[in-house]
Structures are given as C-alpha cells and as structure tokens.
Amino acid sequence: MARFFKNLGELYKYRVLIQNLVVRELKARYRGTVLGFLWSFFNPLLLMLVYTVVFGFILQPRDPTLGGSPKFYAIFLFCGILPWTWFSSSSLESANVLMIHGNLIKKILFPAEILPIVTVTSNFVHFSLGLPILFLFVPLFGRAYTVYVLFLPVVILVQYVFTLGFCLLISSLTVHFRDIKDLLSNWLTFWFFATPIVYPMTFGTIQSSSWLRAFLNINPMTHIVMGYQNCLFYGTMIRWKKLGVTFLVALVLFVIGYTIFDRLRDSFPEEV
Amino acid sequence: MPAIAVENVSRVYQKYSARHRFQTFKSALVKGDLFRALRADELVTALDGVTFRVEKGQTFGVIGENGSGKSTLLKLVAGIAKPTQGRIRTEGKISALIELGAGFHPEISGRENVYINGIMLGLTKKEISAKFDEIVEFAELEDFIDAPVKTYSSGMYMRLGFAIAINVNPDILLIDEVLAVGDASFVPKCLDRIGDFRRRGKTILFVSHDLSTVDKICDRVAWLKAGRVQVIGEAKRIIDAYLQDVAEKQEKDFEKHRLEAAQEQQWEEGKRENRWGQREIEIRKVSLKSLEGKPKNVYSPDEGMIIEMEVAARSRADDFVFGIGIFNSQGVSCYGTNTYLEDLEPVSIVGEGKVICRIEKLGLINGTYYLDVAVHKRDGYPYDYHRNLYSFLVASNSKDIGISRVGHVWSFSPGIEMRPAGEK
Numbered sequence: 001m002a003r004f005f006k007n008l009g010e011l012y013k014y015r016v017l018i019q020n021l022v023v024r025e026l027k028a029r030y031r032g033t034v035l036g037f038l039w040s041f042f043n044p045l046l047l048m049l050v051y052t053v054v055f056g057f058i059l060q061p062r063d064p065t066l067g068g069s070p071k072f073y074a075i076f077l078f079c080g081i082l083p084w085t086w087f088s089s090s091s092l093e094s095a096n097v098l099m100i101h102g103n104l105i106k107k108i109l110f111p112a113e114i115l116p117i118v119t120v121t122s123n124f125v126h127f128s129l130g131l132p133i134l135f136l137f138v139p140l141f142g143r144a145y146t147v148y149v150l151f152l153p154v155v156i157l158v159q160y161v162f163t164l165g166f167c168l169l170i171s172s173l174t175v176h177f178r179d180i181k182d183l184l185s186n187w188l189t190f191w192f193f194a195t196p197i198v199y200p201m202t203f204g205t206i207q208s209s210s211w212l213r214a215f216l217n218i219n220p221m222t223h224i225v226m227g228y229q230n231c232l233f234y235g236t237m238i239r240w241k242k243l244g245v246t247f248l249v250a251l252v253l254f255v256i257g258y259t260i261f262d263r264l265r266d267s268f269p270e271e272v
Numbered sequence: 273m274p275a276i277a278v279e280n281v282s283r284v285y286q287k288y289s290a291r292h293r294f295q296t297f298k299s300a301l302v303k304g305d306l307f308r309a310l311r312a313d314e315l316v317t318a319l320d321g322v323t324f325r326v327e328k329g330q331t332f333g334v335i336g337e338n339g340s341g342k343s344t345l346l347k348l349v350a351g352i353a354k355p356t357q358g359r360i361r362t363e364g365k366i367s368a369l370i371e372l373g374a375g376f377h378p379e380i381s382g383r384e385n386v387y388i389n390g391i392m393l394g395l396t397k398k399e400i401s402a403k404f405d406e407i408v409e410f411a412e413l414e415d416f417i418d419a420p421v422k423t424y425s426s427g428m429y430m431r432l433g434f435a436i437a438i439n440v441n442p443d444i445l446l447i448d449e450v451l452a453v454g455d456a457s458f459v460p461k462c463l464d465r466i467g468d469f470r471r472r473g474k475t476i477l478f479v480s481h482d483l484s485t486v487d488k489i490c491d492r493v494a495w496l497k498a499g500r501v502q503v504i505g506e507a508k509r510i511i512d513a514y515l516q517d518v519a520e521k522q523e524k525d526f527e528k529h530r531l532e533a534a535q536e537q538q539w540e541e542g543k544r545e546n547r548w549g550q551r552e553i554e555i556r557k558v559s560l561k562s563l564e565g566k567p568k569n570v571y572s573p574d575e576g577m578i579i580e581m582e583v584a585a586r587s588r589a590d591d592f593v594f595g596i597g598i599f600n601s602q603g604v605s606c607y608g609t610n611t612y613l614e615d616l617e618p619v620s621i622v623g624e625g626k627v628i629c630r631i632e633k634l635g636l637i638n639g640t641y642y643l644d645v646a647v648h649k650r651d652g653y654p655y656d657y658h659r660n661l662y663s664f665l666v667a668s669n670s671k672d673i674g675i676s677r678v679g680h681v682w683s684f685s686p687g688i689e690m691r692p693a694g695e696k
Binding site for chain 1: 352353366391
C-alpha cells in the first residue's frame, strides 16, 4: 500500500506531461480533418440521431416514465450513450495503448501508467465537449432543469475513477494476453445492453423480474448511467446509497488495477 | 560517491518461444503453467555479474560485439529495465540517447514535439521555451519546425531528437550508438557537444562500435563479452585487447570460410580459370605466415607477412622467375613484384624447394586482399600461375583511405597547435 501511494505521488509530478499528452492526443486525432474539433460535437449528435430514429420512431417505447414522446426518449438515450462512449472508447483504446507507444516504454524512462491515464482523460475531454449538446437539447426537447443537475460532477468523478481502474487493469493484462482485445470488444457490446441505456430501469419487464433487477444492480455502470439520468432526465436526486457503493467499488477496482499494473510494469519493456 | 555504480548486475531474459506461452489465455488456462518456474534452457543471460564504477566527470566507454549486452546495460543504468540481480546506483539527473526522437508523434508539428519530448525527458515548459531557439538552430530545422514530424527525413528526425536530448542538461549522459546515422557534417557537431559536456565535468556512458571515437573521447573503457566484463581499463589498452580478440575470431571465421571455399575452388581449378601453365615448375602449396612463422590470415597494417611457396621442378631448368601480386577486393593491384624485376638472375632449380618472400611491414589499409603467385620464364611464358587463389584480411582501427598506407609522421611549426582529439 505504501508503494501505491508513492506511485500516486510520482504521478503528481508528471501532471504537466499528462496534460500535454492529452492536448497532443486531441490535436493529433483531428489533424487533417476539415471539421476538426467540431467532430467532438457531431459524433455524439449523429449517434443520438440514429438511436432516436430506430428506438424512438420505429420501436416506439410505451414506457410511461419516458413520456411516450420520441423527443424525450432521445434525451434519455443521450444521457446514457454519452458516458458509455467515454467508458467504452477508453477501454478499447487502453487495450492497445501500451503496444502502440511501446517505443516510449522501451526507449525512454517513462512511467507507463501515464498512457492509460492519458487515454481515459482525453476521452473525458471528448465527453465534456458532448455535454453542451446534451445541455442544449434538454430544454429544447421540452424537459425542465432542476437543482439536481448540480450533482453531475459527483457522477462524473465516480465514472472517472471506475474507468481509470478498469483501463489500468485492461492495459497491463493485454500486454501478456493479447486475446483480451478481441474478448473486450464483444464483452463491451454485451455490457452495453446489460446497462439501462436504451431502456429505463423502470421498464415493466425489469420491475417484474427480481432476477433481472439483481443482475442489473450488480453492474456498476448501471448506477453510473442512472446517475446521469437522474441529474439530467428525471431531474431527481441521485441515489446516494447505490452511487456511494459504486464509488467504493470503483476505488477498489482502481487500487487493484493500479497494483496489478505496477506488478507487471517491469515486464513491459520486453513484452510490448 | 561515483556517478554510476554497477554492482554485480545480472539480467536474464526469457526466450521468445518460452515467452509465447504467456501470450494467450488458452495456454495459460489449459496447461495451467502460467506460474510455473522457467527452466534454464528457456532463459537467456544478457548480463552476468557486471560490476564497475564511473567516477564523476569521467567518460566511460563500453565496447563489445553485437549481442554482448551493451544496450541492455545502458537500459539498466537508464532505469528503463530492471536488473534481475544486483544493484545500480546513480547520482544526478540522467538523460539517455538510446533512440533519438523515440517519443515523437508523427501527426503534430516539430515545435509541439520539442515541448512534449522535452517534458518527457524531464525539462519544464519554461526551460524548453528558453532553449527552444538553440534547439532548433542546432537541429538546422528553422524552416521546418512547424511542419508535422511525419514529413521529416530520417536525418531531420535524428537531428531534432539529438538537439532536444543534449539540451536536457543532465549530470549523466547515456549514449547508445546514436551517432551512427548522422551525416558527415552533423556527427562532428554532436561530438563537439559531447566534448563540451566533458569539459563541464559531466559524466558520460558511451556505447559504440566506432572504436576510433571511443578511443578519442573515453577515459576508461569496459569490454563486454557475452554479458561479462572481460576487462576494464585505459581506453587504448582495452581497445587493442578487443581488436586482438576480434582478429582471432576473424581468423577462425576466415579459416572456416576458406575450407568451405576450397571445394568450390577445386571445381574452379578444374575450369583452369584461376590457374594456368604447363607446370614444368609447379607451385604445390602457398602459405601465409606471421614473421614468427605462425600461419595467419588476419593482419594489422603494421604487421609483417611471410609468403611461403613450396615448388617442384619436373626437370632441371635455368630460366625461371618467381612473382607475387597483391590485389584489393575491387581488383586494384596494390603491389606486385618478381625476382626478375629485382635483378635476381636465375641460375638453376632442381627438384623440390621453398621460395620465401618476407614482407617486413604490410602497410595496407582495412580490407580483404587477394594474392597472385606465379613462376614463369623471363619472357612471360607461364610454368604455373595462380590467380587470386589466396586471400588475407587487414583489420585496422584507422579510417585512412587509399590503396596502401604510406608511412608518415605529422609535425608542426610552433605557430600551429594541435592536440590528440578527446584530450582535455
């Protein structure tokens, strides 16, 4: 544990580097595109459009909590898809990140954990760029803001810690088990539908099956996504207890992920 | 307290095939051998019990063949890899020139890369801003600094990488063979910078195959052989010992090569392309020896050589000339002579005998040489002519050019001052 905190202290010294690498990552991502940074707005917007057409107009959910309007459903979807995209792109990218930047690990004295941290953080920046779109559409599509929107940073913090822990674990294990990359993309599809993103937790089928409810409840992403939905869609208080437990789980995952990463660190230069 | 103290350091790597089993879940799960200890035959020892110290302000060279563990050693000192056994202590800020521009991102500009690379190497933003112009000027990239790095040539890439790394201003500089790719004007500039560094009393660990540079800039040198320190000491002495060892190895390789070539040669001999004449007088065997009389194929330029021919005359003859010719690998004649040219009148030859040509000092430059030997009449009628059938190697540390080394000494009038390169 002492080593864990020492590592965290080391990381603090590298904050300028992390900051610069995130900026570099963002600059490099849109270099050569015509729209540049605007893609950070357009990507989630287009995604929302597709989901709204398919689920809102074609499938027409009749769940009363969604107000029966495709416009409401679009907002509901967006509350879940935006944070999910942050989580899933971070995980997929971090599965590769140590191999892609193998040069740094092999040739420069460089704390490798910076790489997944940069991945999660630059995806967080994308997420933040998508948030204004969401903020804009909430009143535009006829939902009112409540004071509970102020709890949004708490939800974001929980997700940040959870995502970071998961990505540290994934990135270090993938160095030894390349299979994880393929496993992960399938697992994330399953995970997406095992999280109440396209359907609300209040859906009749879920409420009537205790087995399904229990299953969804053990998924930490359920509580994180519901946090966003509470703040922005329902305009109600976040569920302190469930989100608190999720935060503890996120912290434990972070400690485990970082410890495993630290254990495997010495093998990186020769394995990546 | 020395700047670098390496104490009994070993580093063991897993062989790739052994490592492979870690790579898939399947094998780890199915065989359950994830945590099995590795057998000795699955390991490669890159370094074995290496111990040395580098005092502050010293320039310490590491030489050795490919695969002797030089780069591994440098990575351990840099802290990039950890030793399997032993301990490495360093005092002060380290900058490692292991691969120049290793952290560059191709899509962003040179300017941005200078900042990020500088921060990676331990500079602050302010320090980089202060040194920015100097870095760009040194790299000669004033016109290209805002272009994406992917548009750079490999030379530009390297120059920028070197310029950043050298400006980190470390206490200890680790250099691994990075100067090998520079062009003729950039390398001296780099060496100049390294010289500056030495004058300011900084410590350098220098790994290179370029022995003349090692000789020039290093105070002490360690010679690594198969992961062990063979010997440590004053640069000149160690380099000589190393060269001696390399020459011995070359000798062995050469011998092997010659045995392999011998069969081909027989076939060629059948074609009589490289040997002609009626052999009224025959050259039966040619051997190359050192002046002490030991068979030898690899020589230093200052060494002498004995060419010994075993000859036999079918019947008594009184018109015969013995000759030799030395050619380099491009087929240029470096030297040729014969007994007739040197005013030796043949009187008689009967039966078997030996002809010995003693060369006191070869005076040739680096390279492979081929030998012609012949016995013929004064008018040129060949008895037995061997064309390029024998070869030897000259191995030299010096980089002089031409077809032979003309003996010489430099001296200067008092107004002109020179000193041997690398001396402080």
